[in-house]
Amino acid sequence: MKVVELASLCGFEVLCMPDGDRQVSGAYIGDLLSWVMGRARADSAWITIMSNVNVIAVASLADVACVILAEGVTLDDELIKTATAKGVNILKSELPAYETATELVGKV
Amino acid sequence: MKELSLNILDVAENSVKAGAALTQISIDETDELLTLKIIDDGCGMSEETVKAVTDPFYTTRTTRKVGLGVPLLKLAAEQTGGSFSIVSKSSEQYKSEHGTVVSASFYKNHLDFTPLGDVVSSVTTLIQGHPDTDFLFTHSFNGNVVKLDTRELREVLGDVSLGEYDVIKWIEEYLKEQYDQFG
Numbered sequence: 001m002k003v004v005e006l007a008s009l010c011g012f013e014v015l016c017m018p019d020g021d022r023q024v025s026g027a028y029i030g031d032l033l034s035w036v037m038g039r040a041r042a043d044s045a046w047i048t049i050m051s052n053v054n055v056i057a058v059a060s061l062a063d064v065a066c067v068i069l070a071e072g073v074t075l076d077d078e079l080i081k082t083a084t085a086k087g088v089n090i091l092k093s094e095l096p097a098y099e100t101a102t103e104l105v106g107k108v
Numbered sequence: 109m110k111e112l113s114l115n116i117l118d119v120a121e122n123s124v125k126a127g128a129a130l131t132q133i134s135i136d137e138t139d140e141l142l143t144l145k146i147i148d149d150g151c152g153m154s155e156e157t158v159k160a161v162t163d164p165f166y167t168t169r170t171t172r173k174v175g176l177g178v179p180l181l182k183l184a185a186e187q188t189g190g191s192f193s194i195v196s197k198s199s200e201q202y203k204s205e206h207g208t209v210v211s212a213s214f215y216k217n218h219l220d221f222t223p224l225g226d227v228v229s230s231v232t233t234l235i236q237g238h239p240d241t242d243f244l245f246t247h248s249f250n251g252n253v254v255k256l257d258t259r260e261l262r263e264v265l266g267d268v269s270l271g272e273y274d275v276i277k278w279i280e281e282y283l284k285e286q287y288d289q290f291g
Binding site: 034052058060 | 110114163164165176178180183225
């Protein structure tokens with residue numbers, strides 16, 4: 001499924017979506033960035049509550065299809081600009097990480 | 109990173125890469141605060157570069173476009189309410205006294221404090237990987253000091269490389285003994 005379809009099916013808010021046609025496959029949940037960097041698989045959706053510039057760097061490095069910020073966490077405008085420039089899709093969910101993940105079941 | 113010792117290893121590797129003859133790693137602990145300093149006499153950085161290194165999209169690597177060592181250390185310090193700074197003098201501007209000082213302080217009682225971890229292993233890994241450069245490691249806590257100075261070892265060892273297995277093993281034991289002594 002494409003990121004753009006996932007966002008609309010799950011009702012996630014789109015913070016930025018420079019590459020909405022990207023296919024999502026699988027998901028990973030984690031907040032310790034160095035840990036996520038080595039473990040999140042390429043093309044997966046990464047669910048986190050962290051919201052600093054390093055999130056964008058890790059997403060780019062791990063080559064995930066999108067980041068989903070859980071618990072209503074958001075990014076400031078400057079970071080959204082950076083994510084857009086680096087081609088990182090960022091979605092936002094009001095739900096905690098587990099409930100956010102259950103939304104993805106059967107879709108990715 | 110799960111342990112600060114891994115951050116130390118990472119930042120000290122940058123010092124070696126900058127051509128440092130001596131890299132000083134100091135950890136100073138009180139009950140509340142842990143202050144980490146990595147001081148080298150390497151080639152240093154320009155003001156612009158210093159600003160850029162805390163940006164994860166800056167890296168000296170050519171194989172990938174993001175460098176997270178310094179940004180993650182900064183994050184680890186700041187998420188405990190601590191602070192982070194880099195001061196550098198580039199060899200182009202400062203002919204004799206150049207180098208870089210990376211400082212990070214952590215509030216140890218904050219829930220998001222990253223444990224120090226196996227710092228002995230970080231120090232021995234550094235020495236084994238770079239037996240021809242010098243390291244001064246000090247860790248002080250409650251008035252006790254654990255110390256290792258490779259310049260002193262080099263004098264005793266003469267022609268024997270610091271990278272020799274037996275030397276590394278000895279260094280490891282020497283550091284562990286000092287830690288045991290202070291509990």
